[in-house]
Amino acid sequence: MPRSYVIDDPEKGVFLLDREVHVSEEVLREEMRKIFAKCWIYVGHGSELKKPGDFLTRRVAGRPVIFVRDQKGEVQCHFNTCRHRGALVCADRAGNARRFFCVYHGWIYGNDGKLNRVPGDEAYTAAFDKEELALKKPAKFENYRDFWFMSLDPEIVPLEEYLGRTTEYLDLVIDQSPSNQMEILPGTQEYDVGANWKLMVENSVDDYHLPSTHATWLNFMANSGVKVEPPKEKGLVLPTKGYAVDLENGHFTTDNVNFRGRPVAKWISLYGDAAKGEIEEIRKELVERLGEERATRVADTNRNLVIFPNLVINDGSSVTVRTFYPEGVGRMHVTAWALGPVEETENARARRLDAFLTFYGPGGFATPDDVEALELVQQGLANWSDDRWSEMSRGMGREGEQLNSDEHHLRIFWRHWNAMMGAEA
Amino acid sequence: MTLQMAQAVTRAEVEDFLFHEAALLDEWKLDEWQTLLADDATYLIPPNDDLDGDYRKSLFIIADDRERIRQRIIRVLDPNCHAEHPKSRTQRIVGNLRLLGQEDDITIVAANFICYRYRRYERVGQYVGNYRYRLQRHEGSFLIKEKRVFIQANELGQLGSVSIIL
Numbered sequence: 001m002p003r004s005y006v007i008d009d010p011e012k013g014v015f016l017l018d019r020e021v022h023v024s025e026e027v028l029r030e031e032m033r034k035i036f037a038k039c040w041i042y043v044g045h046g047s048e049l050k051k052p053g054d055f056l057t058r059r060v061a062g063r064p065v066i067f068v069r070d071q072k073g074e075v076q077c078h079f080n081t082c083r084h085r086g087a088l089v090c091a092d093r094a095g096n097a098r099r100f101f102c103v104y105h106g107w108i109y110g111n112d113g114k115l116n117r118v119p120g121d122e123a124y125t126a127a128f129d130k131e132e133l134a135l136k137k138p139a140k141f142e143n144y145r146d147f148w149f150m151s152l153d154p155e156i157v158p159l160e161e162y163l164g165r166t167t168e169y170l171d172l173v174i175d176q177s178p179s180n181q182m183e184i185l186p187g188t189q190e191y192d193v194g195a196n197w198k199l200m201v202e203n204s205v206d207d208y209h210l211p212s213t214h215a216t217w218l219n220f221m222a223n224s225g226v227k228v229e230p231p232k233e234k235g236l237v238l239p240t241k242g243y244a245v246d247l248e249n250g251h252f253t254t255d256n257v258n259f260r261g262r263p264v265a266k267w268i269s270l271y272g273d274a275a276k277g278e279i280e281e282i283r284k285e286l287v288e289r290l291g292e293e294r295a296t297r298v299a300d301t302n303r304n305l306v307i308f309p310n311l312v313i314n315d316g317s318s319v320t321v322r323t324f325y326p327e328g329v330g331r332m333h334v335t336a337w338a339l340g341p342v343e344e345t346e347n348a349r350a351r352r353l354d355a356f357l358t359f360y361g362p363g364g365f366a367t368p369d370d371v372e373a374l375e376l377v378q379q380g381l382a383n384w385s386d387d388r389w390s391e392m393s394r395g396m397g398r399e400g401e402q403l404n405s406d407e408h409h410l411r412i413f414w415r416h417w418n419a420m421m422g423a424e425a
Numbered sequence: 426m427t428l429q430m431a432q433a434v435t436r437a438e439v440e441d442f443l444f445h446e447a448a449l450l451d452e453w454k455l456d457e458w459q460t461l462l463a464d465d466a467t468y469l470i471p472p473n474d475d476l477d478g479d480y481r482k483s484l485f486i487i488a489d490d491r492e493r494i495r496q497r498i499i500r501v502l503d504p505n506c507h508a509e510h511p512k513s514r515t516q517r518i519v520g521n522l523r524l525l526g527q528e529d530d531i532t533i534v535a536a537n538f539i540c541y542r543y544r545r546y547e548r549v550g551q552y553v554g555n556y557r558y559r560l561q562r563h564e565g566s567f568l569i570k571e572k573r574v575f576i577q578a579n580e581l582g583q584l585g586s587v588s589i590i591l
Contacts, residue, residue, distance in 0.1 A: 093474060187472035187484030190582040194548070215505040220496050333582050338484040350481035354488070363470060363487035365500055368508035368586035376507075379546065 002422035006414055007389070013396040015411050019384035022196035022377075027421075028329045034420050035309050036061040037152040040162050042311040042323050043067050045339070046075055046146035047183035053096040053111055057088075059333075060150060062325060065138070066090050067148070070112040071098065075143070077150050078113045078135035089135070100135075109135050145174055146182075165247040169305045173315050175298050176264040177341035178285055184321065185338040185353065191362040193324075195374035197310065197332040200324050201413055203370050204312040205244070205254050205304045207404040208237055208394065213373050217359060217366040221260065225269035228259060235403070242404035250308030250416030254404040258302045260317055263352040264341070265299040270358065271351055278347060306409075308416060313339075318356035330378050336361060434532045439560065440522055442567050443536060447517045450590055455498045458590070463561055463568040466491050470574045470591065473581050486576075486587055501588065508588035514543040515589055519556075531570060534558040540591060550584055552591055553577050 005027075007016040021027055041061045048056055048067070055068035057080055064080040066089075082089050082102040089100040089109060099116065100109045108117040113135040121128070138150035142159035144167060149159055160167065174182055193200065203209070211218065218228050229239045242256030261268030265283035267276050286295035302316040312322040319339040324332045340352050359366040392414070395406025402408035442461075449458040470486040471478050480488035489497060501509045521537040535557050542550040554576040560567040574591045578584065 185484050186482065187475045187478055189472065189484060189486060191585050192582040193585065213507065216500040216503045219503065219505075220500060223496060223499065346481065353480065353482075353484055356484065357488055361484075361486060362581065362585065363485075363587040365497070368588040369506065371586050372507040 004418055004422065006418050008411075008415065010396065013393055015393045015396060015407070015414075016389040017392050017414055019381050019388055019390055021417075022198065022381055023329060023384050025329055028326060030421060031326070032062070034423065035417065038156070038420065039153075039309055040140075040142075040149040040151045040156065040159055040307075041309075042307070042321075043077055043141070043148045043150050045182075045184045045321065045337075046143065046148060047181075047342070049075060051096065053098055054094075055090065055092075055097060055111065056094045057090050057092065059325065061152065063138070063152075064088060065150070066100065066135075068111050070110070072112070074112075075148060076111075076113060076137070077141045077148070078109075078137055081136065082107055083115065083133040083135065084118075113137065145170060145180075162249060163307065164249050164251065166251045166253070166305060166307050169247070169253050169303055169315075170313070172298060172303070173313060173319060173339070175286075175290060175294070176319075178289060178343055179341075181342040182319075182339050183342045185340055185349070187338070189336040189361045191334050191336075191367075191371065192327065193332050193334060193371050193374050194330060195332065195378040196330060197324050197326040198413075198417070199374045199377055200332060200334065201306055201309070201312075202410050203374055204314065204322070205252065205306055205404075205409050206407075207242060207254055207256070208406070209370075209373065211237060213369050214366045216369070220358070220365050221270070226261065237405035244402040244404050244406060244409035246402075246409070246412050250413060250420075251306060252409040252412045253303050253305040254409065255303050256301060256404055258300050260302070261355065262299060262302065262316075263318060263348065263355050271355070275347070275351055278345070282348065306413065308413070314360070317359045318352050320356065320360050434524060434527070434562070436522055436524055439524065439532065439534050439567070442560070443519050443522065443534075443556075443558075446569075447519050447538075451515050451517060453502075453512055455502060455590065459495070459498060461567075461569055462491065462494065463563075463570045464491060466494065466569050467571050468494050468497075468574075468590075469571070470576065470587065473576060473578060476575050486581070487574075497590070501590070506588070508586050511545070513589055516541045521555075525557075530562040532558075532560045532562070532567070534560055538591075540589075542589060552584055552587075554591075
């Protein structure tokens with residue numbers, strides 16, 4: 001019997017999580033093998049590589065990679081590691097290059113990864129095969145509508161099968177664009193959090209915390225003329241109803257009726273009167289293209305989507321693409337980008353970015369308090385061995401549709417994580 | 426000529442102003458700090474990978490207009506601003522001050538800064554970077570028209586949140 005990190009008792013309606021999962025070095029080492037090496041992990045968006053030769057260097061699942069559009073226009077992902085002695089072959093964060101040059105001994109690779117030149121290659125025997133010495137790549141590299149993922153597992157199911165029902169929600173995000181093309185906007189936000197990476201998964205979809213953690217954001221909204229009414233229906237935490245939806249394979253999302261405005265396309269006073277007409281235009285285009293029902297779905301609902309294990313798309317006050325990776329057991333590195341329709345007008349783009357900053361990011365009016373909450377958890381967990389279990393049973397007895405402010409979706413994550421950690425790898 | 430000389434901005438004057446500003450920020454006297462701002466002041470922190478970017482096109486860390494600054498201060502002074510409760514202790518050093526130019530009554534100023542931020546369990550954050558100010562002459566002193574903060578870190582990551590006013 002593999003070890004279980006949860007106590008999951010649907011009959012009693014009890015779900016408890018062993019706090020060791022957030023503090024143990026051993027658990028982190030196992031996660032590297034059983035989670036990060038066995039899943040599809042987000043690398044980047046095709047829009048970040050506009051022209052042939054455009055590249056970005058990133059760490060994905062802890063691995064330094066080069067995310068690049070080659071001379072033929074194909075998006076590629078190479079390990080950023082020289083085949084000779086292992087040095088990084090590209091030290092720049094971003095740029096445009098036909099070739100990557102290893103500064104150590106001068107080996108040169110094309111942006112397609114092929115080894116083009118080895119200084120003094122006459123010193124090698126016939127066994128030295130340059131064809132075999134292209135930059136290595138992750139076992140798999142595929143995209144869904146320009147969202148690119150890699151996997152270190154050659155046996156993994158195709159990306160689209162892995163994503164399963166999450167594609168319905170990705171489609172909903174992409175539907176904001178008249179041409180079905182979304183792009184990552186310039187400017188990257190990065191912030192470390194002194195907490196275990198899995199706490200960010202929970203936090204990204206946990207709508208139970210909003211009134212307490214984000215009291216000052218609610219106050220800011222009220223000061224800006226956006227009255228967030230207390231819930232009218234019994235049992236609700238938020239002003240409007242929202243659901244937690246199981247998307248299988250460990251993925252899940254919240255699916256909420258919007259109350260906080262959306263650049264596409266729900267006006268709030270925060271945007272200013274001048275924006276009213278333009279948002280009506282955006283809405284009109286949605287209705288013409290998608291029909292009333294789908295347009296309402298795009299404009300009047302918001303969602304925080306988790307693609308297991310570490311990609312979050314928050315389609316709320318703006319659209320953020322957020323990924324995070326452990327830097328040790330009690331620390332994670334978070335990277336976040338803004339996503340928008342390519343054809344957006346200058347004013348709409350500015351409004352999207354401004355709406356983003358009202359909530360998200362290291363200088364936003366909400367994210368710093370999330371960071372603080374997660375750090376408070378990690379610091380409190382120093383008592384884990386004597387206070388072992390986190391209580392995550394909220395809403396467990398609820399039949400049928402599950403609420404965003406319960407912990408149903410958090411349990412989905414933990415059950416999937418627990419099963420993967422229990423498997424041999 | 427004499428009049429122009431009398432009105433010319435000196436580095437010492439600007440230093441006095443910026444040192445005073447730094448003290449107000451270190452002491453969390455943010456309402457008083459706001460009196461140093463022009464009615465149309467902006468407070469901007471561009472992202473590290475697009476320091477020359479335009480906040481209408483690029484995702485900044487902070488891009489506040491005057492009203493947003495007012496709201497930011499209401500927020501950070503609220504005990505429910507968990508990121509700053511209890512308040513971080515900060516200590517800043519401002520130096521290497523240069524007067525870059527003059528546009529009518531606006532003086533463009535560059536300065537370097539280090540800001541140490543202390544939180545519980547002695548976690549120390551170091552924000553290192555430079556400022557670019559647009560200062561407007563006002564009643565023998567200045568008003569801040571624009572404060573732009575360039576954080577000189579390859580990755581902003583290790584700094585965590587920017588919940589203090591830099």
